[in-house]
Amino acid sequence: MTRGQFHKMHGLGNDFVIIDARAPDFSKTLTMTKDKAAAIAHRHHGIGCDQLIILKPSDKADVRMQIYNADGGEVEACGNATRCVVQLLGDGTSIETDGGMISGHVTDEGAIVDMSAPGFDWNSIPLAYAMDTLHMPVGWEDLQDPAAVNVGNPHVIFFVENSDAVELDRLGPMIEVDPLFPERVNVNVAHIKDADIHLRVWERGVGLTRACGTGACATAVAAIKRGLVQSPVNVHLPGGTLILSWQAGGSIMMQGPTTYVFSGEANWDDFG
CATH class of the missing domain: 3.10.310.10 (Diaminopimelate Epimerase; Chain A, domain 1)
Structure with a gap:
């Protein structure tokens, strides 16, 4: 024993x-x-x-x-x-x-x-072939124009009108195993409200999760790069709120309970 x-x-x-x-x-x-x-x-x-x-x-x-x-x-x-x-x-x-x-x-x-510095090069995500990772020319049904960020693991992020309305339990597993992502991918859907990020995550190998720290990091970085929010930013997940800070070229700082x-x-x- x-x-x-x-x-x-x-x-x-x-x-x-x-x-x-x-x-x-x-x-x-x-x-x-x-x-x-x-x-x-x-x-x-x-x-x-x-x-x-x-x-x-x-x-x-x-x-x-x-x-x-x-x-x-x-x-x-x-x-x-x-x-x-x-x-x-x-x-x-x-x-x-x-x-x-x-x-x-x-x-x-x-x-x-x-959490160290994020990666943006297509081959560091990794993706199957080269493309712009801030505005990816791909989509799955109504989920279009994603960003991709590597924060130690790969994430794809979709900014939508209402993240709660997305059928993430159906679309998440489809996107996770798409051949575009040779190591599979974590799928994030987010909307911006009152300068905060509201986020849901389909985590590869887990499924829908109440919170994903690396997903919050990747989504915050993508939103800052797109000019949608400013650092620091509150990221609200079903399980609670994280505070994310990031400046271009620097590390991601994540604070939470x-x-x-x-x-x-x-x-x-x-x-x-």
């Missing part, structure tokens, strides 16, 4: 199971696979989460963060999880991810994190 501890946290309802795997003998206790990650994340048969977070040793930062979506697929970055890890490990924590280096500071309500829900212990053999 291989038992281990975990933390359950969320940022605006985007929830995580966090496993600290920095002990030298941890690999003898738990070897993560796609199927095991999906089993742990399962809402009915597992612990349940949008993302499974594994914290590992790093020779570049305080910790390395490995991220698995609910379907077991590994992804490069997660903004809400980053804030949770900063709150869990302490002020000034530096984090190595497959999407780049991230650092953050604890605040009264959660954390503020430096985090919640520690509970700690627990599990027998990892139960998950395959």
Whole structure:
């Protein structure tokens, strides 16, 4: 039997199971696979989460963060999880991810994190072929003229009249797997009201989510680049509000709440 501890946290309802795997003998206790990650994340048969977070040793930062979506697929970055890890490990924590280096500071309500600079080149998104990423000459039904931004993971953003009216549960999975996006893509629909952004996100490998930190980052950057809003900007998601700041050429700063829900212990053999 291989038992281990975990933390359950969320940022605006985007929830995580966090496993600290920095002990030298941890690999003898738990070897993560796609199927095991999906089993742990399962809402009915597992612990349940949008993302499974594994914290590992790093020779570049305080910790390395490995991220698995609910379907077991590994992804490069997660903004809400980053804030949770900063709150869990302490002020000034530096984090190595497959999407780049991230650092953050604890605040009264959660954390503020430096998400590094966004990418705009078509091959850094990545897209299947070259095109303007601020006004992409593509569309899916009524969703037209998107922007694409990489913030450690790929995002496509549509600015619409009313994001709540978009059938994102139908269009999201269609766009996610379109051949234009060789690594799949996170799909964001947003509208601007009173200088704030109102956002909904279809997250690749997860589905509709109450909050997506990297989606908020990508959408805020695209809206600032298009001149729709000014920095800093409030981004309202179904789970709550994030504050995003960005200047051309600089890093994205994301501030928002985090919640520690509970700690627990599990027998990892139960998950395959």
